[in-house]
Amino acid sequence: MNKNLTSISLVLLCVLFFALPVAAQKKKKTTATPTATTVANLADVKAGAAKVSIQIKNVSKFVYSLGIIASSIEDLDVEIKAGKASQKGIDTNAKNKQAVITGLRNISAGLAALEVEFRTKPALRAYLLKIEGISALCSQSEDYANAGQFKASGRPLLSLIEKLSDTLEAMP
Numbered sequence: 104m105n106k107n108l109t110s111i112s113l114v115l116l117c118v119l120f121f122a123l124p125v126a127a128q129k130k131k132k133t134t135a136t137p138t139a140t141t142v143a144n145l146a147d148v149k150a151g152a153a154k155v156s157i158q159i160k161n162v163s164k165f166v167y168s169l170g171i172i173a174s175s176i177e178d179l180d181v182e183i184k185a186g187k188a189s190q191k192g193i194d195t196n197a198k199n200k201q202a203v204i205t206g207l208r209n210i211s212a213g214l215a216a217l218e219v220e221f222r223t224k225p226a227l228r229a230y231l232l233k234i235e236g237i238s239a240l241c242s243q244s245e246d247y248a249n250a251g252q253f254k255a256s257g258r259p260l261l262s263l264i265e266k267l268s269d270t271l272e273a274m275p
Contacts, residue, residue, distance in 0.1 A: 144226035145275075151227045152274040154217055155234070159267045161213060165206055166260050172199055173253035180251065204248050207256070211241040214263070233270040237263050 179196040182188040188196070214237045221227040221234050240263040247256035 147224050147226035148274055151220065151224070151230070152271055154220070155267050155271045155274070158210075158213055158217055158237075159264060159271065162210060162260055162264050162267070165210055166257050166264070168206075169203060169253065169257050169260070172203065173257065176200060176203070176253045177251075200248075200251075200253070203253060203256070204245065207241065207245045207248055211238065211245065214238050214241050230270050230273055233273050234266060237266055240266070 176196055176199050179188060179192055183193055183196065218234060218238050221231045240259040243259040244256045244263075247253070247259070
């Protein structure tokens with residue numbers, strides 16, 4: 104009986120051993136750790152989105168100021184042509200025109216740099232189609248201003264703000 108008891112105990116022990124879950128049989132849950140490239144790409148996208156946001160603010164402020172000053176510039180131009188403007192008015196108008204053109208050039212430089220960054224950084228290339236053409240829109244605005252059409256120079260800038268906003272919306 105002792106021998107039977109030992110045999111039964113041995114069988115039970117084997118059954119229990121095989122019934123227990125084995126660690127090798129379980130699938131380990133792995134948490135995906137971001138690679139250095141992924142982290143760098145996310146950082147580039149976040150920095151790119153911040154720069155797009157800054158340009159939206161810059162162009163919006165400029166358009167607001169342009170809206171105020173463009174009418175007065177063009178109204179003074181009419182007075183100058185009619186010979187009704189004072190020398191101080193003529194000088195002020197010339198300074199205002201130059202300030203608008205200089206402002207457009209400054210905005211253009213920032214937009215060109217942004218477009219180059221979207222072309223050269225792999226993480227931002229996915230958004231290039233959204234942002235592409237912003238420099239050309241700013242150039243159109245400059246062309247209008249150089250032609251003395253200051254009110255019209257704001258229209259391409261509004262399209263530019265739309266492109267920047269669409270780009271920002273597409274970015275995570």
